[in-house]
Amino acid sequence: xxxxxxxxxxxxxxxxxxxxxxxxxxxxxxxxxxxxxxxxxxxxxxxxxxxxxxxxxxxxxxxxxxxxxxxxxxxxxxxxxxxxxxxxxxxxxxxxxxxxxxxxxxxxxxxxxxxxxxxxxxxxxxxxxxxxxxxxxxxxxxxxxxxxxxxxxxxxxxxxxxxxxxxxxxxxxxxxxxxx
Amino acid sequence: xxxxxxxxxxxxxxxxxxxxxxxxxxxxxxxxxxxxxxxxxxxxxxxxxxxxxxxxxxxxxxxxxxxxxxxxxxxxxxxxxxxxxxxxxxxxxxxxxxxxxxxxxxxxxxxxxxxxxxxxxxxxxxxxxxxxxxxxxxxxxxxxxxxxxxxxxxxxxxxxxxxxxxxxxxxxxxxxxxxxxxxxxxxxxxxxxxxxxxxxxxxxxxxxxxxxxxxxxxxxxxxxxxxxxxxxxxxxxxxxxxxxxxxxxxxxxxxxxxxxxxxxxxxxxxxxxxxxxxxxxxxxxxxxxxxxxxxxxxxxxxxxxxxxxxxxxxxxxxxxxxxxxxxxxxxxxxxxxxxxxxxxxxxxxxxxxxxxxxxxxxxx
Numbered sequence: 001x002x003x004x005x006x007x008x009x010x011x012x013x014x015x016x017x018x019x020x021x022x023x024x025x026x027x028x029x030x031x032x033x034x035x036x037x038x039x040x041x042x043x044x045x046x047x048x049x050x051x052x053x054x055x056x057x058x059x060x061x062x063x064x065x066x067x068x069x070x071x072x073x074x075x076x077x078x079x080x081x082x083x084x085x086x087x088x089x090x091x092x093x094x095x096x097x098x099x100x101x102x103x104x105x106x107x108x109x110x111x112x113x114x115x116x117x118x119x120x121x122x123x124x125x126x127x128x129x130x131x132x133x134x135x136x137x138x139x140x141x142x143x144x145x146x147x148x149x150x151x152x153x154x155x156x157x158x159x160x161x162x163x164x165x166x167x168x169x170x171x172x173x174x175x176x177x178x179x180x
Numbered sequence: 181x182x183x184x185x186x187x188x189x190x191x192x193x194x195x196x197x198x199x200x201x202x203x204x205x206x207x208x209x210x211x212x213x214x215x216x217x218x219x220x221x222x223x224x225x226x227x228x229x230x231x232x233x234x235x236x237x238x239x240x241x242x243x244x245x246x247x248x249x250x251x252x253x254x255x256x257x258x259x260x261x262x263x264x265x266x267x268x269x270x271x272x273x274x275x276x277x278x279x280x281x282x283x284x285x286x287x288x289x290x291x292x293x294x295x296x297x298x299x300x301x302x303x304x305x306x307x308x309x310x311x312x313x314x315x316x317x318x319x320x321x322x323x324x325x326x327x328x329x330x331x332x333x334x335x336x337x338x339x340x341x342x343x344x345x346x347x348x349x350x351x352x353x354x355x356x357x358x359x360x361x362x363x364x365x366x367x368x369x370x371x372x373x374x375x376x377x378x379x380x381x382x383x384x385x386x387x388x389x390x391x392x393x394x395x396x397x398x399x400x401x402x403x404x405x406x407x408x409x410x411x412x413x414x415x416x417x418x419x420x421x422x423x424x425x426x427x428x429x430x431x432x433x434x435x436x437x438x439x440x441x442x443x444x445x446x447x448x449x450x451x452x453x454x455x456x457x458x459x460x461x462x463x464x465x466x467x468x469x470x471x472x473x474x475x476x477x478x479x480x481x482x483x484x485x486x487x488x489x490x491x492x493x494x495x496x497x498x499x500x501x502x503x504x505x506x507x508x509x510x511x512x513x514x515x516x517x518x519x520x521x522x523x524x525x526x527x528x529x530x531x532x533x534x535x536x537x538x539x540x541x542x543x544x
Contacts, residue, residue, distance in 0.1 A: 020358075027187055027360050035187075035358040060445035062357045065522035153187075 001056050003141060004064040008049035008081050009073025009094070014128030017154060018071065019050035021132050025142045025150025026054045034062035047076065054141055071135055072098065073128075082107075092135055096127065110138060110176075117171050126168030133172020144173050183363035191216035191258075191355040193325050194284055194348065195224060197332035198256050200366045203282070204230035205255035207244035209237055211263045212296045213352035214286035218258065238263040242270030242283070249279040250390055252378035254336055254369075258284035260352065261302050262293055265310065271345050272311025275408070277390050278377075280339035282332070283317075283347045286355040289515020298352035299515030300438055300489035306349050307467040307497070314405050316412045318346045318419060319466040321437040325359045331464070333364055338419060340372065342411055349466060351489065353439045353518060416468040424477060426459030432483040432532060433459040434524075435474065435498050437466060440489050446521035451528055458485070458528055466494070471501040478502040485531045485539075487524055488512040495542060504544050511539030 005022065009015040016037055023035040037050040051067060053059050066086040072078040073094045082102050085091060089107045096115035112134050114127040123129070129151070136142040142150060148166050155161060188196065195217045198206070206225055208218045218234065225232035231248075235241035241257045248255035259267065264285045274281055287302045289295040306319045318338050322328045331348060339346040379388055394401040425445065426433065436444040441462040448458050461477055463470050478484050484506045486495045495510045502508060509531035513519050523538075530538040 023358060024187060027185065033187075033359060036353070037356055037358075059359075060449065061443045061447075061521050062353070062359070063443055063446075063518055063520055065446075065520035 002053065002059070003055070003069060003139060004051060004053045004067040005069040005071065005135070005139075006049060006051045006064070006067040006081055006084070007071045007073070008047070008077035011046050011048045013048075013073045015048045015073055016050050018128050018132045018135070019052045020154040021147065021150040022052050022054070022136065022141065023150070024153035025136070025146045026052075028149050028153065029142065029146050031056055032059050034059050036062040049077065049081070069135070069139060071131060073131070074098065078102065090139065092131065092138070094127070094131065110134070112172070112175060114172075117175060118168050121164075121167040121171045123164040123168045126165055129165045129168035130172040130175070133169035134176045135172075137173040137176035144170065147173075181365050185360045185362055187358055187360055188325070189216055189356055189358045190325055190328050190350060191286065192220045193328045193361050194258070194332050194350070195220040197329040197363060198282070198336070199224055199228060199230070200363055201333040201336045202254045202367045202369050202372065203256045203336065204228070204369075205245070205248035205253045206231070206257070207233045207235050207241040207248070207255070208257050208259060209235050209241050209263060211260045213288055213298070214258055214260050214284070214355050216355065217284065217286070238266035239270065242267040245281045245283075246270055246274050246277070246279055249274065249281045250277075250379050252375050252380050254280075254340070256282040256284065258286070260286045260288045261290050261299070262288075264302065265305070268305070268311035271317060272309070272313050272315060273392050274345040275309075275311070275315035275317065276313060276404075277392050278343040278408075279345065279390075280336075280343055281345045282335045282339055283345060285347060285349050287349065287351040295516045296352065297516040298354075298439065298489065298518060300351050300440060301491070301493065301515055302349070303466065303488070303490060303493035306347050307469070315408060316415070316467055318342075318344060318415055318468070319349050320346065320421075321349045321464055321466050322354065323423070323438060323441050323462060323464070324354070325357065325361045327464075328354065329361050329363050333367075338415070340375075342415055343377075344411070344415075349438070351439050419465060420468055420470045420473070421464035422470040422473055423462040423464060424460065424473075426461075426477065427457060430457045430459035430481055432457075432485055432528065433461050433477055433481050434485040434487055434528060435461045435463070435494070436487045437463050437494065438489075440487050443519060443521050444487050444524050447524035447528060450521060450525050456529065456532055463494075469497045469501065471497070474498065474501040475503075475505065478506045481506055483507045483509060483531060485528055486510045487527065490514070499542060499544055507534075508542040508544060509539055510542050
């Protein structure tokens with residue numbers, strides 16, 4: 001099993017943190033991971049992306065030719081990374097910002113209204129938590145408990161956010177299950 | 181006891197490994213993409229009673245390493261390509277004075293200030309002695325985060341054992357990538373062999389001196405260089421490191437180090453599924469270069485492919501090792517571009533066909 005996931009969006013949307021949560025969760029589960037962040041001469045409001053590879057075998061390259069999964073948090077990220085996704089891959093769209101569907105027809109996609117869902121559980125800043133919940137649930141890489149554990153490890157020392165983030169992650173899992 | 185599995189970026193890995201390997205003196209000047217390393221040590225060194233100093237320049241920092249080494253400490257500096265260029269004078273002085281020390285280079289694009297993206301174009305500088313004079317610097321090239329940790333220990337040990345500066349040659353990608361690492365246990369500084377040459381105060385013993393300038397009319401410098409060469413011969417005999425991943429049916433091997441080797445390994449996995457069998461030869465010491473091992477392997481295949489994150493530097497050592505025992509093909513990219521396994525697979529297919537569509541054949 002090997003899954004390469006690219007997370008992409010604006011700086012400040014919690015793109016790198018999503019990758020970090022997945023990485024920690026998968027490591028705690030005993031899987032191999034590599035986390036490769038982009039780090040251009042970027043500033044707040046610029047673009048950010050990271051690629052997380054999860055496998056039960058040794059991972060050679062942290063650089064992926066064609067990711068299996070794309071998490072697009074804004075339009076430019078969808079435009080930039082959609083062509084790189086493997087045929088039959090899965091794209092998660094931040095439907096709160098991206099109204100359109102991917103133009104490719106050989107990939108699956110799921111539109112997640114993450115901002116609305118985050119507000120619903122009273123954590124307006126937890127849109128990325130909703131998204132990582134949906135991603136982990138749909139791909140099956142991590143269970144709810146493992147995702148929460150990943151979040152706690154990734155945000156070590158910031159315990160005051162754990163409760164609200166758990167709710168947002170749970171909401172993401174529920175959306176993945178029921179589609180609403 | 182070794183640590184638990186920890187998830188850290190490569191720069192932090194080197195920093196923590198250095199602390200566990202007994203480094204108590206760090207001097208550096210900031211430069212992207214390795215700032216996480218000094219950032220980590222600025223907090224970590226005070227915790228363990230060590231010294232962290234942000235020098236006023238790269239040149240000051242390497243000379244602080246020189247000073248700490250004179251006094252007997254395990255000392256380190258880190259930088260990225262343009263900064264390492266500035267340190268070359270100090271490295272040459274340390275080689276001449278036979279001072280141990282560890283220099284980390286997380287390479288970025290060059291020449292000049294270049295850019296801040298990963299690159300591996302400092303091979304010549306690292307392995308040919310970027311400074312002046314007849315000296316060699318052992319160069320270790322980690323293949324991933326676990327080796328960043330393990331080879332940091334090795335770097336300090338080689339440095340002390342042979343009284344030489346040692347370079348750990350990583351790249352900007354390696355510094356940023358996070359993967360699980362298990363750290364070896366802390367060494368006990370008391371267990372290290374006593375250094376009988378350091379200048380730590382001569383109360384109760386004969387004074388010692390260390391020289392960089394050897395003007396003696398009795399062939400002092402001549403003898404010193406012969407002594408250095410003997411030492412380099414010993415290092416070459418004892419410290420060669422490499423990794424091979426080959427199978428009997430391989431028709432070709434690819435030679436790559438560091439991040440390039442990881443990308444190549446993924447390409448190889450892809451190609452094996454297609455029936456194209458390519459083995460991997462990964463030098464871990466870049467100087468001394470594992471020439472005999474590569475030569476032996478090359479004599480079993482018809483083609484040797486070389487892949488570098490540069491326009492062609494290590495390929496010269498491959499040519500020296502392999503000669504005309506196999507066809508040599510090269511594929512390299514300048515700094516700022518990170519090729520994917522698919523790009524390298526295209527090169528290997530092309531080298532296998534011999535059509536020169538990706539990369540080029542090297543005339544020997």
